[in-house]
Amino acid sequence: MVGLGSSSHEVMASLVDVSKIYANGSCGLDRVNLTIYKGDFLFVTGASGAGKSTLLKMLYGAEKPTTGTVEVQGTIVNSLTGAKLAHLRRRMGVVFQDYxxxxxxxxxxxxxxxxxxxxxxxxxxxxxxxxxxxxxxxxxxxxxxxxxxxxxxxxxxxxxxxxxxxPPLLLADEPTGNLDVHNAWMILQILKKLNHLGVTVVVTCHNEQLIKTFAKRVVRVEAGIMRELTPAL
Structure with a gap:
């Protein structure tokens, strides 16, 4: 792994005034501003369909913003395709709910x-x-x-x-969503251990009771609008 880690002021990724409007007119994200620092462990919470997965997909280039700028590890993601996008993805790991x-x-x-x-x-x-x-x-x-x-x-x-x-960055999209409480807790413990080794971790999770057991940074997305919860849940 990349070394003993804690959150720093070095930026790992950022979304600046990012909005996503789909072809049917629905709003996936609405003017989101978010800075993820190296060493962060960030929970993104919210109800199903609120925009959590859209935010995560922006970070690995599976969704493109309608407006705004997405930057990851010093690279503007907005227009990346093909080999350049593949090169960026080699510097991150992605975990999906359905394995x-x-x-x-x-x-x-x-x-x-x-x-x-x-x-x-x-x-x-x-x-x-x-x-x-x-x-x-x-x-x-x-x-x-x-x-x-x-x-x-x-x-x-x-x-x-x-x-x-x-990879220095791990993105996990509802990794506990299909699991019982015990297995969900075990998965988050593994992610916590990786974070202690220096990996920046971003996790979407709708289970706020589970999030409360971890003293980590939390943002909530509601109808595409993001706000940071201070203090954490």
């Missing part, structure tokens, strides 16, 4: 896909997988297929895949 694992590949094969796509040789791939699985508590599951794992275990594989290339 997005390849069903007919083992745990280690699912993780190796990311490394191979980024040009790591076979020896480096083998070197990285074991300690990454150890970090997420799945050291004995490398030969398992996704269908043999619980939902919580599948999400931990998804996290392992997102961090195996040691």
């Amino acid at each position: 997005q694992l390849i069903p007919k590949r083992t745990v280690e094969e699912n993780i190796a896909v990311v490394l191979k796509a980024q040009g790591f040789d076979r020896a480096e791939v083998r070197k990285r997988i074991a300690p990454t699985l150890q970090m997420v508590g799945l050291a004995s599951k490398e030969k398992c297929f996704p269908e043999e794992l619980s939902g919580g275990e599948q999400q931990r594989v998804s996290i392992a895949r997102a961090i195996v290339h040691e």
Whole structure:
């Protein structure tokens, strides 16, 4: 990982006057201003459909703003496509609510896909997988297929895949949304551990009771409008 971390004044990402208006006229985000600092652990909360996922997608270039500027790791994301967008995404990890694992590949094969796509040789791939699985508590599951794992275990594989290339930024879109309270808490503990290692973490989560157990920075999105909660929930 990138080293012992705490929030600093160095900017990891920012949204400046960002709005997103869809073709049907609905508003995904409304003049959002947000600065994410290196070492931050940021929760983005709000009801389903409020704009949380839209905000996260802006950061990894899956959505483009109608107006405003999105900048990540010193790069303006607004108009990035193709190879330039792929290059930026190599410097981040993304975790999805539905895991997005390849069903007919083992745990280690699912993780190796990311490394191979980024040009790591076979020896480096083998070197990285074991300690990454150890970090997420799945050291004995490398030969398992996704269908043999619980939902919580599948999400931990998804996290392992997102961090195996040691990105400085991790984006997690409702990683606890399909899990019971115990497994959700375990997932957030893993993300907290990664943050302590220096990874900047941004998590969307609608469960405010769960968020209350973590003394972290929180912003709420309601109907596309964002506000920071101070103090945290």
